Amino acid sequence: MENGHALHIIDYLIIAFSLVISVAMGFRFAKKQSTTRNFFTAGGKIPAWAIGISIMATLISSVTFLAYPGEGYSSNWIRLVQGLMVPLVLVTIIWFVVPLFREVIQVSTYEYFEKRFGFFARLYTSLAFLLTHFTKMGTVFFLLSVALGEMIGLNATLILIILGVSIIILTITGGIEAVIWLDVIQGLLLMAGGLICLGILLFTPEGGPIAVWTVARENGHTGFGPFNWNFVNLTFWVMAINGIFYAFQKYGTDQTIVQRYLTAKTDKAAIKATLIGVLLSVPVWALFMFIGTALFSWYKITGNPLPPGSNPDAIFPWFILTQLPVGLTGLIISALLAAAISSLDSDMNSISAVAMDDYYKRIRPGTSEKHRLVVSKILVLLAGLGAMGIAMIYIWTDTEGVLETVFSLYAIFSGGIAGIFLLGIFSRRANKKGLTIGIIACIIFTAWALLTSMETGPEGKEKVVMDLGRFNFTHHNYMIGVYSHVVLLVTGYLASFLFPAEEPDDSLTFSGYLKRKKLLKYSNLVEKLK
Numbered sequence: 001m002e003n004g005h006a007l008h009i010i011d012y013l014i015i016a017f018s019l020v021i022s023v024a025m026g027f028r029f030a031k032k033q034s035t036t037r038n039f040f041t042a043g044g045k046i047p048a049w050a051i052g053i054s055i056m057a058t059l060i061s062s063v064t065f066l067a068y069p070g071e072g073y074s075s076n077w078i079r080l081v082q083g084l085m086v087p088l089v090l091v092t093i094i095w096f097v098v099p100l101f102r103e104v105i106q107v108s109t110y111e112y113f114e115k116r117f118g119f120f121a122r123l124y125t126s127l128a129f130l131l132t133h134f135t136k137m138g139t140v141f142f143l144l145s146v147a148l149g150e151m152i153g154l155n156a157t158l159i160l161i162i163l164g165v166s167i168i169i170l171t172i173t174g175g176i177e178a179v180i181w182l183d184v185i186q187g188l189l190l191m192a193g194g195l196i197c198l199g200i201l202l203f204t205p206e207g208g209p210i211a212v213w214t215v216a217r218e219n220g221h222t223g224f225g226p227f228n229w230n231f232v233n234l235t236f237w238v239m240a241i242n243g244i245f246y247a248f249q250k251y252g253t254d255q256t257i258v259q260r261y262l263t264a265k266t267d268k269a270a271i272k273a274t275l276i277g278v279l280l281s282v283p284v285w286a287l288f289m290f291i292g293t294a295l296f297s298w299y300k301i302t303g304n305p306l307p308p309g310s311n312p313d314a315i316f317p318w319f320i321l322t323q324l325p326v327g328l329t330g331l332i333i334s335a336l337l338a339a340a341i342s343s344l345d346s347d348m349n350s351i352s353a354v355a356m357d358d359y360y361k362r363i364r365p366g367t368s369e370k371h372r373l374v375v376s377k378i379l380v381l382l383a384g385l386g387a388m389g390i391a392m393i394y395i396w397t398d399t400e401g402v403l404e405t406v407f408s409l410y411a412i413f414s415g416g417i418a419g420i421f422l423l424g425i426f427s428r429r430a431n432k433k434g435l436t437i438g439i440i441a442c443i444i445f446t447a448w449a450l451l452t453s454m455e456t457g458p459e460g461k462e463k464v465v466m467d468l469g470r471f472n473f474t475h476h477n478y479m480i481g482v483y484s485h486v487v488l489l490v491t492g493y494l495a496s497f498l499f500p501a502e503e504p505d506d507s508l509t510f511s512g513y514l515k516r517k518k519l520l521k522y523s524n525l526v527e528k529l530k
Contacts, residue, residue, distance in 0.1 A: 007152060007321075007329060014330030015152075015337065018189075022341055023166050025182040026174035036372050039175040040107050040353045041262040046180055048269040051260050052276025054180040054342075057187035058256055059281045061140045061343035064288050065190070065336050066147055070312035072292020076223050078239055083285040085243030087278055090251055094274050096513045097251065097425070099267040101258055104507055108357035109258040116424040116508045118432045124439055126358040128415040129255055130351060137347050137383075138390025144340040145391060147317045151333060156395050160388055167341055168384035171348045172377045176263060179345045186338030187280075193335025194287045196328065197320070201294035205301040215297040222293065231475040242478050245485050249418040252425070255350040295319060344387070352379035416442035416488030423492050425510050430493055431502040438492025445487045449473040449480045 007015075033039045046054075071079050105111040110129070114122035141160055148163075149156035170178060202209045216222050227236045251257055251274065260277075264270035295315050299306060307318040320332050356376050361367075367375075416439065423430040423438070452472035455462035464472060473480070506512030 007333075008326040010327050011330030011333065012152075014327065015333050018334035018337055019163075019166055021185075022182060022337075023170050025185075026170035026172070026178045029174040029178040029181070032177060033173070033175040033373070035369055036107070036356065036376055038177070039373060039376055040259065040349065040356075042175070042177040042180065044263060045265060046177070046263040048264060048273040049276060050180055050184050051264055051270070051273035052280065053187045054183035054346075055257060055260055055274065055277025056280040056284065057183035057190065057338075057342035058260075058346040059277070059343075060187070060190060060284050061136075061339055063140060063143060064285060065194075065339040066143050066316060067313055068285065068288040069292035069295060069316040070314075072221070072289045072294075073296045073315045074292075074312035076221055076225070077286075077289050077293070078224055078234060078236060080285055080289045081224055081236055081239035082243035082246055083282055085240055086247040086250070087282060089244055089247035090274070090278050093248070093425075094251065094271055096510060098261050098270045098274060100425075100507070100513060101261055102264075102267055102270060105258075105262075106357065107259070107262070107353050109253060109255045110354065110358055112508070113420060113424065116504060117420070117430075117435045120439075121420060121432070121435060122358060124415070125253060125417050125420060126354050128417050129253070129354060133256070133347050133351060134383075134386055134390060137344055137387030138394060140340050140343055141387055141391035142394035143313070144336065146395065147314075147336065148333070150314065151317055151321050157392060160391055160395070163337075163340070164384055164388040164391075167344050168348065168381055170341070171345045171384070172380050176259070176349050179342075179349055180260075180263065182345070183342045186342040189331075189335045189338045190342075191280075191284060191287075193332045193338075194284065194291060197316075197324075197332060198287065198291050198294060200324070201291065201298050201319075205298050207301065211301055212294050212297040215300050216293045219296065219300070221296050231479050234476055234478070238476050238478055241482050245418045245482050248421060249485075252421040253417045255354050256346050259350055259353060291316065344384075347387075348380045348383045351383040352376050355379045355383075415446065416484040419485040419488035419492065422485075422489055424508065427493055427496075428504055428509055428511055429496055429501060431496045431499055433499045434494075434496025435492045437495035437498075438488040438490075441491040442484050442488040446480060446484050449483070453477060453480075 037043060068079075101109065101112060104115060108126065110122045110126040113125045141164065144163065145156040145160040148154070148159045152159070170182070174182075202212055205211060207214075213222075224236050224239075226233070229235075229237055231238055257274075260273065261270040264273055292312075292315070298304075298319075299315075304323070307314050320329060320336075324332060353376075356372060356379060360375055360379075361372070419438070419442070420435065423435060450473075451466035452464055452468050453474070454465050456465055475483075504512070506515060
């Protein structure tokens with residue numbers, strides 16, 4: 001293997017080709033984007049297997065490709081616990097949540113919340129989505145630009161501009177159909193790249209896989225602990241509880257996932273696609289976390305030099321650049337590009353869908369379909385530019401510990417949305433006024449928890465923003481999001497009893513779903529008896 005730090009011309013050509021293919025995919029489907037329905041839901045005609053791979057590719061971004069190996073290298077697998085909770089939650093809700101959403105919404109997930117609890121609920125949930133995903137997109141752009149900058153030898157800001165413009169063009173021209181089919185290609189490339197790297201890490205050092213495992217285990221880089229029941233530090237239970245609420249929020253309230261339900265031909269196909277996506281995502285998350293574990297052992301066994309500064313997030317890019325042969329380096333970097341593009345193009349399309357359906361159509365209800373399609377594409381452009389702006393802030397402020405930042409921001413800005421979802425689906429007694437009180441309580445709690453736990457100031461002299469002494473929030477910051485869901489759920493439910501009961505539409509609740517299912521079964525039985 002070559003140990004040079006500069007990419008070969010072949011590697012550059014492979015990377016450039018992968019980027020050109022991505023943009024070309026947008027133009028391939030450009031002629032089909034004649035309505036906003038096609039632009040956002042592909043007319044409901046995508047096969048289940050493609051949607052499933054697309055869901056996986058959307059969930060797997062450069063955060064997975066770079067930061068998961070960084071965590072596996074520096075710690076154990078504790079941050080993988082969140083993803084492991086997803087299948088456990090999903091199998092209990094997906095069989096009725098998917099048909100429900102396909103029945104009651106046109107494009108935006110947050111239409112459901114308006115029908116269940118009124119406009120304020122829609123406004124609150126859609127704004128939470130926009131805030132969370134702008135943050136996420138900026139982080140993905142940041143990770144990718146910095147990593148490629150170090151690998152290729154170009155300025156990270158220049159790379160950010162090139163990539164941002166390319167992804168914006170792809171998303172504007174091809175709509176969700178181009179996004180999904182490109183995700184299929186990129187998802188497969190991502191898995192192939194990860195498996196190739198893991199194979200090299202396991203079988204090239206002396207002693208092979210057994211030595212790699214032994215070194216990792218002896219140095220505490222395996223396992224999911226600590227397992228003590230402690231919410232102050234990062235423990236298994238912190239990540240497990242966080243993962244449960246993450247699953248409810250992601251698959252019950254996140255536009256990037258719920259929008260995929262609408263692209264399927266039937267309810268059954270949408271359910272199948274969702275299960276495929278999750279059953280692929282969990283192994284891929286595990287794959288990249290274990291790549292980090294294997295990286296730790298590989299460098300321990302071989303004694304090869306680490307990158308200057310030894311930032312864990314930089315270990316995997318350094319390995320790719322210095323240890324892989326010509327051609328394979330370009331292929332793996334292309335997989336890194338694929339991981340980011342498949343997440344970013346989905347986010348841009350979904351943000352545009354929410355902005356159009358929840359805001360623009362309400363502000364200008366009489367506009368033509370052609371006008372709305374043009375505005376939808378402009379909204380994609382604005383979403384992309386906004387995310388690039390966030391990434392530039394990250395680059396200029398030299399952000400470190402990216403994975404922890406992503407999890408923390410997700411927990412902080414989740415805003416009790418899973419609590420609203422659970423109230424709407426499972427409680428017939430919860431009502432609009434009770435939910436409003438729950439949201440206010442959630443906002444007050446989140447503000448208190450943030451201000452009394454967030455530290456600021458120079459290193460070694462950090463102080464919390466608002467010091468209330470023993471009344472400060474002292475649990476791990478991942479728990480802020482969890483508690484916000486619980487506060488909203490409990491407060492919103494109890495406060496609903498202060499106001500007259502409002503009978504919800506049966507199509508909006510789980511009990512209504514069961515009632516309709518029972519009636520359908522009865523009517524089918526009657527038909528058979530006839």
